[in-house]
Amino acid sequence: MNQDQPMKGQQIEAGAPLLRVEGLRTEFETRAGAVRAVDGVDLEIRRGEILGLVGESGSGKSVTGLSLLGLVDPPGRVGGRILFEGEDLARAGERRLRHIRGARIAMIFQDPMMTLNPVLSVETQMVEAVLAHARVTREEARRRSRDALARVGIPSPEERLRAYPHQFSGGMRQRVAIAIALLHAPALIIADEPTTALDVTIQAQILFEVQKLCRETGTALLWITHDLAVVSTLADRIAVMYAGRIVETGSVAEVIDTPRHPYTRGLINSVPSRNRRGQPLAQIPGMTPSLLDLPRGCAFRPRCPRAQEDCQEEPGLFGAGHRWRCFHPEPVPAMGPATEVRA
Amino acid sequence: MTATVGATGQGARARAETPMARFAAEFARSRTAMLGLLLMVLVVGSALLAPLIAPQDPYDLAQLDILDGMLAPLAEGGSGATHWLGTDDQGRDMLSGILYGLRTSLLVGVSSTVFGLALGLLVGLSAAYFGGWVDTVIMRIVDIQLSFPAILVALILLALLGKGIDKVIIALTTVQWAYYARTVRGTALVERRKEYIEAATCLALSHGRIVRRHLLPNCLPPLIVVATVQVAHAIALEATLSFLGVGVPVTQPSLGMLIASGYQYMLSGEYWISVFPGIALLVTIVAINLVGDRMRDVLNPRLSR
Amino acid sequence: MSAPILELQGLSKRFASRLDLAERIAKALGARVEEYDVQAVSDVSLAVAEGEVVGLVGESGCGKSTLARMVAGILPPSAGTLRWRGRALAELPAEERRRANLAVQMVFQDPMASLNPRLRIGEIIGEAPRFHGIVGAGEAEDYVAGIMRLVGLDPAYSRRYPHQFSGGQRQRVGIARALAVKPDFLVCDESVAALDVSIQAQIINLFMRLREELRLTYLFISHDLGVVEHISDRTVIMYLGRVVEAAPTPELFAAPNHPYARALLAESPRIDTRKRAFAPIKGEIPSPLAPPPGCTFHPRCPHAMERCRREAPALREIAPGRLSACHLNDVT
Numbered sequence: 001m002n003q004d005q006p007m008k009g010q011q012i013e014a015g016a017p018l019l020r021v022e023g024l025r026t027e028f029e030t031r032a033g034a035v036r037a038v039d040g041v042d043l044e045i046r047r048g049e050i051l052g053l054v055g056e057s058g059s060g061k062s063v064t065g066l067s068l069l070g071l072v073d074p075p076g077r078v079g080g081r082i083l084f085e086g087e088d089l090a091r092a093g094e095r096r097l098r099h100i101r102g103a104r105i106a107m108i109f110q111d112p113m114m115t116l117n118p119v120l121s122v123e124t125q126m127v128e129a130v131l132a133h134a135r136v137t138r139e140e141a142r143r144r145s146r147d148a149l150a151r152v153g154i155p156s157p158e159e160r161l162r163a164y165p166h167q168f169s170g171g172m173r174q175r176v177a178i179a180i181a182l183l184h185a186p187a188l189i190i191a192d193e194p195t196t197a198l199d200v201t202i203q204a205q206i207l208f209e210v211q212k213l214c215r216e217t218g219t220a221l222l223w224i225t226h227d228l229a230v231v232s233t234l235a236d237r238i239a240v241m242y243a244g245r246i247v248e249t250g251s252v253a254e255v256i257d258t259p260r261h262p263y264t265r266g267l268i269n270s271v272p273s274r275n276r277r278g279q280p281l282a283q284i285p286g287m288t289p290s291l292l293d294l295p296r297g298c299a300f301r302p303r304c305p306r307a308q309e310d311c312q313e314e315p316g317l318f319g320a321g322h323r324w325r326c327f328h329p330e331p332v333p334a335m336g337p338a339t340e341v342r343a
Numbered sequence: 344m345t346a347t348v349g350a351t352g353q354g355a356r357a358r359a360e361t362p363m364a365r366f367a368a369e370f371a372r373s374r375t376a377m378l379g380l381l382l383m384v385l386v387v388g389s390a391l392l393a394p395l396i397a398p399q400d401p402y403d404l405a406q407l408d409i410l411d412g413m414l415a416p417l418a419e420g421g422s423g424a425t426h427w428l429g430t431d432d433q434g435r436d437m438l439s440g441i442l443y444g445l446r447t448s449l450l451v452g453v454s455s456t457v458f459g460l461a462l463g464l465l466v467g468l469s470a471a472y473f474g475g476w477v478d479t480v481i482m483r484i485v486d487i488q489l490s491f492p493a494i495l496v497a498l499i500l501l502a503l504l505g506k507g508i509d510k511v512i513i514a515l516t517t518v519q520w521a522y523y524a525r526t527v528r529g530t531a532l533v534e535r536r537k538e539y540i541e542a543a544t545c546l547a548l549s550h551g552r553i554v555r556r557h558l559l560p561n562c563l564p565p566l567i568v569v570a571t572v573q574v575a576h577a578i579a580l581e582a583t584l585s586f587l588g589v590g591v592p593v594t595q596p597s598l599g600m601l602i603a604s605g606y607q608y609m610l611s612g613e614y615w616i617s618v619f620p621g622i623a624l625l626v627t628i629v630a631i632n633l634v635g636d637r638m639r640d641v642l643n644p645r646l647s648r
Numbered sequence: 649m650s651a652p653i654l655e656l657q658g659l660s661k662r663f664a665s666r667l668d669l670a671e672r673i674a675k676a677l678g679a680r681v682e683e684y685d686v687q688a689v690s691d692v693s694l695a696v697a698e699g700e701v702v703g704l705v706g707e708s709g710c711g712k713s714t715l716a717r718m719v720a721g722i723l724p725p726s727a728g729t730l731r732w733r734g735r736a737l738a739e740l741p742a743e744e745r746r747r748a749n750l751a752v753q754m755v756f757q758d759p760m761a762s763l764n765p766r767l768r769i770g771e772i773i774g775e776a777p778r779f780h781g782i783v784g785a786g787e788a789e790d791y792v793a794g795i796m797r798l799v800g801l802d803p804a805y806s807r808r809y810p811h812q813f814s815g816g817q818r819q820r821v822g823i824a825r826a827l828a829v830k831p832d833f834l835v836c837d838e839s840v841a842a843l844d845v846s847i848q849a850q851i852i853n854l855f856m857r858l859r860e861e862l863r864l865t866y867l868f869i870s871h872d873l874g875v876v877e878h879i880s881d882r883t884v885i886m887y888l889g890r891v892v893e894a895a896p897t898p899e900l901f902a903a904p905n906h907p908y909a910r911a912l913l914a915e916s917p918r919i920d921t922r923k924r925a926f927a928p929i930k931g932e933i934p935s936p937l938a939p940p941p942g943c944t945f946h947p948r949c950p951h952a953m954e955r956c957r958r959e960a961p962a963l964r965e966i967a968p969g970r971l972s973a974c975h976l977n978d979v980t
Contacts, residue, residue, distance in 0.1 A: 031368075031372075056844035056845060056846060056847075057815075057844055170708075171932060199707035199708050199871065199933060200707060200871065200873070200912055200915055200916045201707060201911060201912065201928060201929055201933070202707075202932070203915075203917075204915035204916075204926050204929075205926075205928040207917070207926050207928075208926035208927070211926060226844065227917070229916075229917040229918050229919045230917045232917070232918075232919050232920075232921065232922065233917040233918070233921045233922070233926075234917075252922060253922065256919060267845055267846060268919065270848070270849035271845070271874065271919050272849075272852070272872075272875050272877065272878035272879075273874045273877070273878070273918055273919060274919065277877065277878055277897070277898070278856070278878070278879070280853045280856060280857070281849040281852055281853055281878070283846065283849040283850045283853055284846040284849070284850075285850075287814050287816055287817075287846075287847060288814075288844065288846075361809065362765065362766060362809060362811075365811075537761050537762075538756040538757070538758055538761045539761065539762050539763055539764045541717070541722050541754070541756070542754065542756065542763075542825065544721075544722050545720045545721060545749075545752075545753060545754045545826075546753070546776035546779075546825070546829060547721075547746050547749050547750055547776070547780070548775070548776060548779055549779075552779065556764075556767075556775075557764050560764075560766045561764065561765065561766060
């Protein structure tokens with residue numbers, strides 16, 4: 001399938017990504033001590049690009065999304081640089097952040113009711129959202145709202161505008177949340193597990209709309225999920241998180257077909273379709289470590305089949321473009337796509 | 344093939360941490376709640392120890408001297424003892440009166456709550472577990488009961504039953520059970536749909552066992568919160584009834600009774616007869632509410648984290 | 649194929665609510681309360697052979713969880729018969745029925761909600777076998793320890809509470825609880841859906857190992873086609889309370905017959921597909937409160953004909969061992 005580049009007219013300056021995150025750190029105080037949920041994360045997203053941020057629960061992927069938007073509540077501390085369109089969001093004030101959140105970066109959550117107010121009609125909420133950041137008439141705001149609903153594939157938008165959130169199904173509610181995110185034609189959408197609660201056929205519809213939107217408007221997308229399959233069908237690039245760090249990043253083909261980090265490889269191999277039917281699945285032993293009690297050096301070391309003495313040191317990032325945080329990466333021709341089966 | 348899963352992360356804590364221990368640790372994180380708890384322990388402790396710490400036995404008429412009547416706080420009585428909080432018109436030491444009055448108030452408040460809780464638990468659990476017409480009938484009775492003001496129901500009952508501590512307890516139990524029944528039913532309906540109840544059904548355990556061992560223990564936490572706050576309500580309600588003259592007998596004054604008996608002297612400057620019992624009542628109720636609020640915060644999963 | 653261990657004949661479940669007096673008054677005054685009548689499962693027939701793993705796939709509202717609960721004896725069917733080893737469950741004498749009920753156990757979706765938070769792990773696992781006299785009070789501890797080891801839990805943790813375990817370990821406890829009454833048949837309702845990818849593989853492997861070691865039969869319910877394809881011998885696909893297709897797993901995944909099955913297979917994302925353009929089927933899953941007439945899939949079906957709007961297709965054998973409910977199979 002050919003990979004569409006962002007539409008012409010969107011200027012793409014090489015070396016100047018839309019969002020560039022350097023050394024992002026987010027810490028929380030808990031009763032049992034300080035927890036570093038995100039530990040030195042670097043990310044880059046270009047205009048029109050879809051980046052899949054993959055990780056299991058507790059990997060810090062959701063906190064990363066919230067940190068980028070300044071949505072981490074006060075006991076939590078965010079450090080590092082978040083360069084968005086040349087501006088460091090980590091240093092921006094609350095007012096400025098609120099403006100950027102409304103107009104330039106939008107967020108979609110797993111539960112659309114996080115963004116929707118149950119007691120207001122969709123029209124009220126959308127018109128308010130438009131008027132908050134744009135000087136237009138109510139009539140114009142209403143027109144934009146209707147168009148946004150139509151764009152995400154909601155049938156008879158004129159009529160649905162007057163409905164209340166509870167009158168929509170789960171999939172439709174998520175579409176409304178996406179429509180609200182689109183109102184100001186944001187440069188970046190951060191989506192946290194937006195299709196996890198949806199059924200397969202409904203998920204496919206949402207993925208279809210999202211893919212189309214990114215292609216048509218040049219909106220960049222950070223898609224946070226635990227689902228490798230969704231990301232490999234949707235994204236351009238993947239970043240894999242483990243225990244607060246990015247352990248591997250690269251294009252989808254690079255990361256899925258030739259994973260270098262043993263954790264990535266373990267995750268991919270444990271997907272049932274990568275295994276022979278009825279045979280035991282390749283599994284990663286043990287469980288995800290508690291952030292309170294991380295092993296020294298590489299956090300994956302206790303579960304890693306390739307770990308050696310030197311893994312007690314903190315590994316840096318190796319490689320260029322396709323990068324991995326491992327001293328003993330998997331050899332490159334380790335596996336052809338879907339062929340090697342480990343019993 | 345599968346090795347035994349070792350304990351790392353959350354499973355690694357050495358001891359089995361009981362839900363109770365977890366609750367206690369979480370509770371202790373609030374300073375105000377700990378202050379409330381301290382006050383509550385003080386109030387309850389001094390009520391229990393009243394016969395030992397009170398300067399005189401206010402129920403023993405032989406110890407009262409009418410000549411000591413209406414003494415101001417810190418004044419010295421005829422027997423040479425200092426009346427720290429003054430005396431009332433009968434010459435009763437106010438401090439002793441308050442300590443003993445606290446006993447009566449707490450007895451009435453706690454026992455009516457316990458009885459109301461037991462009754463409400465039985466009725467509410469039955470309504471939730473059996474459902475259908477049982478549920479409808481019970482909940483309609485509850486609705487009717489709750490639609491009358493508590494004070495009105497209690498007044499009517501006491502008018503019919505007459506005075507006495509036992510009568511007040513009966514009246515307050517009647518007033519309260521419906522709250523518990525409703526709370527229990529609500530919680531039990533939620534819990535009953537959880538998968539662990541389905542699992543117990545699937546394991547073919549008996550109805551009695553499912554209700555006792557699985558449903559009941561998980562319905563208790565919110566109920567205990569309601570009960571704590573409700574003790575404060577019951578005490579206040581008893582004070583109101585006694586103030587109105589239909590509560591406890593004059594021979595065993597509760598805090599409400601003490602306030603009532605001093606009320607007529609408020610304007611003539613003998614403030615202490617009403618004010619000190621009033622403060623004692625206030626401290627008791629505030630302490631219970633502080634503890635109850637914190638318990639609610641800790642036990643409510645939606646508020647915690 | 650041996651005689652079925654469990655057979656469902658025309659099993660249906662409807663949930664109905666009647667308005668009580670107060671609600672009727674409210675309605676007369678113009679409030680919007682309605683009586684409802686949901687046909688959650690309609691007329692499902694299915695035979696499961698001993699030792700077989702049957703995968704049950706469907707989206708929300710398809711009735712798969714309700715069906716699971718009927719099979720596990722948690723919900724009584726509204727109509728139809730459940731046969732255990734050839735005999736109708738409803739007609740068995742009480743003692744035998746209890747034993748048949750115990751022989752079918754369930755593993756739930758949510759590893760936290762399915763464990764009583766106030767009981768220790770040892771009590772959770774040991775309660776039912778003691779209650780039913782499977783073990784005496786004296787041997788109970790050893791018995792529980794044996795079961796914990798079987799599912800890969802350290803028996804030293806038996807005095808802990810559910811909240812002290814990770815999701816994967818809790819699910820092992822849930823499995824141990826089911827195994828403690830020595831069942832022949834496990835109903836797994838989305839039992840791996842709530843787990844992380846790496847933990848999910850561990851639990852799936854555990855299920856497959858237990859199948860070998862204990863000769864278990866499974867009804868394995870999941871929305872995840874990859875998991876079902878991997879673990880099950882036969883796959884059944886449900887849509888709005890009905891079975892639309894049932895076939896041996898390799899055949900069904902190689903060549904799905906029913907248009908819904910085809911859509912489901914085409915649209916579930918797979919790790920091997922790259923930057924694909926999605927071509928989803930249109931429309932939403934209809935509410936079971938108001939299912940469409942005729943074939944319930946017709947409003948979304950790209951091949952819908954006039955007949956599909958009028959007449960519900962019967963589940964028919966289209967090839968040996970393959971069943972499908974679609975009018976297209978009549979047009980040759």
